[in-house]
Amino acid sequence: MSSMQAKIRLRAVGASHAKSSTEVRADPWQNFEDLIRRHHSELRRFAHCMIGDSAGADDALQTAYLNAYRAHERFREVEGGSRLAWLYRIVYRSCLDELRRGRRLRTLNIEDVPEPINPGPEIDQAVILRARLRDALLGLPVDARTAVLLVDGQGFDYETAATLLEVPRGTIASRLSAGRAALRRVLDEPTTVRSENK
Amino acid sequence: MSSTQGDDRDDLIAQALADLPMPTESPNFFAELRARAEENLARRGLRKLRTLAERRPLVAVATTALIFASVGGLAATFAVPRSHAETRPPVLAFTPALGWNTLQSRDPHDDRIQFVWGANVPFAGNDAATGEPVQTAKSLPADGILIYASTLPTIPDPSTSGYKDLQLPLALSDGNFFSGQYENQPSPNVSEYRINAHVNGRYVYVEVMFGTANPNESMLDSAQTELSRLFVPST
Numbered sequence: 001m002s003s004m005q006a007k008i009r010l011r012a013v014g015a016s017h018a019k020s021s022t023e024v025r026a027d028p029w030q031n032f033e034d035l036i037r038r039h040h041s042e043l044r045r046f047a048h049c050m051i052g053d054s055a056g057a058d059d060a061l062q063t064a065y066l067n068a069y070r071a072h073e074r075f076r077e078v079e080g081g082s083r084l085a086w087l088y089r090i091v092y093r094s095c096l097d098e099l100r101r102g103r104r105l106r107t108l109n110i111e112d113v114p115e116p117i118n119p120g121p122e123i124d125q126a127v128i129l130r131a132r133l134r135d136a137l138l139g140l141p142v143d144a145r146t147a148v149l150l151v152d153g154q155g156f157d158y159e160t161a162a163t164l165l166e167v168p169r170g171t172i173a174s175r176l177s178a179g180r181a182a183l184r185r186v187l188d189e190p191t192t193v194r195s196e197n198k
Numbered sequence: 199m200s201s202t203q204g205d206d207r208d209d210l211i212a213q214a215l216a217d218l219p220m221p222t223e224s225p226n227f228f229a230e231l232r233a234r235a236e237e238n239l240a241r242r243g244l245r246k247l248r249t250l251a252e253r254r255p256l257v258a259v260a261t262t263a264l265i266f267a268s269v270g271g272l273a274a275t276f277a278v279p280r281s282h283a284e285t286r287p288p289v290l291a292f293t294p295a296l297g298w299n300t301l302q303s304r305d306p307h308d309d310r311i312q313f314v315w316g317a318n319v320p321f322a323g324n325d326a327a328t329g330e331p332v333q334t335a336k337s338l339p340a341d342g343i344l345i346y347a348s349t350l351p352t353i354p355d356p357s358t359s360g361y362k363d364l365q366l367p368l369a370l371s372d373g374n375f376f377s378g379q380y381e382n383q384p385s386p387n388v389s390e391y392r393i394n395a396h397v398n399g400r401y402v403y404v405e406v407m408f409g410t411a412n413p414n415e416s417m418l419d420s421a422q423t424e425l426s427r428l429f430v431p432s433t
Contacts, residue, residue: 029232029235029236029296029297030297033228033231033232037228044220044223045218045220048220048221049215049218054221058223058224058227062227062230062231062234065231065235066231066234066235069235126217129214130214130217130218130219133214133215133218134218137215137218148211148215149215151206151207151208152207152208152211152212152215153212153215153216155207155212157206158206176206180208180211183211183214184210184211187210187211187214
C-alpha cells in the first residue's frame with residue numbers, strides 16, 4: 001500500500017481530520033414511505049371506490065404516491081389534517097387520470113343509476129346490498145361519487161372536502177345531496193330476492 | 199378514519215360504504231412502488247450529474263454564440279457572468295438511489311482530493327458530522343454494505359502502482375477481494391473489495407465493504423448496482 005493510499009485510507013484506522021463541504025444525504029424514501037403507510041388503508045379504499053377495479057386503483061395510487069414523493073419537500077411542510085387532505089387531492093387527481101385513461105369516466109345523470117341487480121336466491125342479502133351499492137356508487141357522476149366518498153366514506157367535513165376539490169362549499173353540498181339520494185334509493189330498497197316467476 | 203372528520207356524515211351511507219369489501223392488496227405493492235421511485239430518482243440524478251458535467255462546454259458554446267451574434271461592436275457591451283455553479287467543479291458522487299445514504303466531502307486544502315461514501319445502513323455514531331464513517335465501518339451489520347471512493351491528484355509511480363485504466367461503471371471484478379484478517383480491516387467481520395482505477399483522468403481508490411466475511415449473491419449484486427452509480431468527473 002502506498003503512503004498516499006495509506007493516508008487516504010482514513011476511516012478504517014480511525015483517523016479524523018476536518019473536511020470541508022461535507023454533504024450528507026439520507027435515504028430519501030423511507031420517511032416518506034412510513035408516512036404514506038399510515039394513511040394507505042383509507043386512501044386505498046377511497047381509490048378503489050372511485051375507480052371500481054383493483055388494478056386501476058393500485059395504478060392510480062402508485063402514481064399518486066410517486067407524484068407526492070416528487071413534491072415531498074412541500075409535503076413535509078404541510079401538517080396534520082391539511083397534509084392528509086393534500087395527499088387525498090393528489091390521489092383524487094390520479095384517480096381522475098386513471099378513469100380518463102381507462103375511459104371509465106362516466107357522465108351519467110343521477111337518474112341513470114343502474115337498476116339493482118337481480119341475483120340468484122342463494123345469495124345472502126348483505127351481499128346483494130353491497131353489490132347494489134357498489135354498482136350505484138360507480139354509476140354516480142364522478143363529482144357526486146367523490147363528494148360522497150370524501151364526506152360519508154372518509155369522514156371529511158364539507159369545508160375540508162371543498163378545499164380538497166377546490167370547489168365552493170355549496171358545490172360539495174349539492175353534489176353530496178345528489179349522490180346520497182341515489183345511494184339511499186338503493187339502501188332503502190328491500191333486498192328480498194325477486195323472482196320473475198312470482 | 200380521516201383526521202378531519204366532521205358531523206356532516208350520513209351514517210347509513212357511511213356504514214354501507216365501510217362494509218364494501220376490499221380486494222386483497224398485492225404483497226408487492228410497496229416493493230413495486232419503491233422500485234418505480236428508485237427508477238425515477240436515478241433518472242433524475244443521472245440527468246443532474248450529466249448537466250453538471252456538461253455545464254462547462256455548454257457555457258463555452260453559449261459564449262461563442264453570443265460573440266457571433268454581437269457583430270457591430272455589441273459584443274463589447276456584453277459580459278457573461280460566471281455563476282457560482284459554473285465556478286464549482288463537478289465532484290465525485292453517487293447517483294442518488296433509494297435505500298442508500300451517501301456522504302461527500304473534500305480535503306480542505308486540496309479540492310482535487312474528494313471523498314464519497316455510500317451505505318445501505320444509516321451512518322453510525324457521529325460519522326455524518328465528521329464526514330468519515332469510521333463507526334459505520336466498524337459496526338457494519340451482517341447485511342450492511344459500505345462503499346468508499348476517493349480521488350487522488352497524483353500517485354507516486356503510476357507505472358507500478360496498479361492503477362488500471364478503466365471506464366465507468368466500475369465493477370467489483372476490477373478489484374481484489376480481502377476477507378478473514380487483512381491490513382487496515384475495520385472490524386473482524388468485515389470483508390471488502392479494493393479497486394485501484396485510473397478513470398476520466400483521475401486516480402480513484404475504491405473500497406466496497408461488507409459486514410460479513412462471505413457476502414452472498416444478493417449483497418454482491420446490490421454492491422455492484424451502487425458501485426455502478428459512482429460518478430467520477432473528468433479532469
